[in-house]
Amino acid sequence: MTTESAKHDRPRPRRADGERTRRAILSAAAALATVDGLEGLSIGNLATATGISKSGLYAHFGSKLELQLATVEEAERVLAEEVVQPALAAQPGLGQLAAACEAFFSYVERRVFPGGCFFAATSLEMGARPGPVKDRLARVQSEFTALLRSFATTALEQHELSAHEDPDQLAFELHAILLGADTKFVLYDDPAVMVLARQVIHQRLGLDKASDASA
Amino acid sequence: MTTESAKHDRPRPRRADGERTRRAILSAAAALATVDGLEGLSIGNLATATGISKSGLYAHFGSKLELQLATVEEAERVLAEEVVQPALAAQPGLGQLAAACEAFFSYVERRVFPGGCFFAATSLEMGARPGPVKDRLARVQSEFTALLRSFATTALEQHELSAHEDPDQLAFELHAILLGADTKFVLYDDPAVMVLARQVIHQRLGLDKASDASA
DNA sequence: GTAGAGTTAGCACGATCGGTCGTACTAAGT
């Protein structure tokens, strides 16, 4: 049935030039969304920012909803690249926990997105707006928390953390601290926020004492 | 000079009915802003929600900016009533810290604003939008953090907390946990979030052990 | 009770919103 019209399961190949502009559009869209929000991201603004006509945009995305979903997907890619991969590359367990936090701080500080963390900025905005975009954002947050929890579990197994730590609680705390740091950093535009946030993380993970022991 | 046109320093009294509608408008505006954002809060929507014509709104607020500022002010009033006052009424020190967190959780859970905490929702939105509204939101956040810090300092003086706790760090952590709980609660719409958040707070403040000692 | 100021509605403006249509160019598959 379904194999009839799709010979190679890829009946509609994309052109190379279209792929490039699509990337450029999504990159600009993700950046704009952290400033104007996913809802405030207007087709006109995005067209002006990219130098493409509105109807040109609609050749790539049939509706604003599709554009929003594709933008979230692009932001997921960036987050994976900027935060998740550096974390996974670190020493399993406590090292990954610390690396994840540090990568996040760096990702916010370097203004990878002008409005701070994409998901912090958009999750609260879409929280009260049910729909596929919110669902997707919720999934990303869940996955990130799950990642932190898995790191915590490994750290516990390796006795790098106090035995009466709860992975769920710790993941919740760390995630909250990352979000809080992002919020304050964006709001105050003050590097001191990150200094304090790093102190909190180090103390929470007991890295100050562990650092000389691991060397 | 200035006393010439102002006989009793209150030359423009407000009418009672106007004051009522103004309150009603601001109440609806604050609620709407937690869903649509302060920028997405449109005059037309607000007029429809309150049953007042758009031009009627403009008799109270000369511009959208003024409306936004007045809305933030209204939200400050609600926060003071719902969170700050219950906290201040508690036992000075650790009790106030716990009461502030609990009052915040309750304020979010009871959906005082449909989109969760007003300031969590709007601060991130306006973070990348410089202007008087952002400044005001930043001030509120600073004041709240300062409040938590003062509680922590008192608690330290009363030896209710470990001596090597830093009030700044603790205030930062607690504030972050409150924001994180709000974010996840709104995003997942799951009461379990608050259960976990309360556990984290209790553990962080060492309330589990202290509770039977204080009884 | 009359005056005047606070209050509200009606109407309309330019701009922008998300979205559609027809068209032209061009990179691929044959």
Add this chain to the structure above:
DNA sequence: ACTTAGTACGACCGATCGTGCTAACTCTAC
């Protein structure tokens, strides 16, 4: 080379945006 389809454009749609202007209505002070 010829066709096909992805790509991009300009013009345009109805709706809504924020914001004025004017004219009623109504409470309140004299």
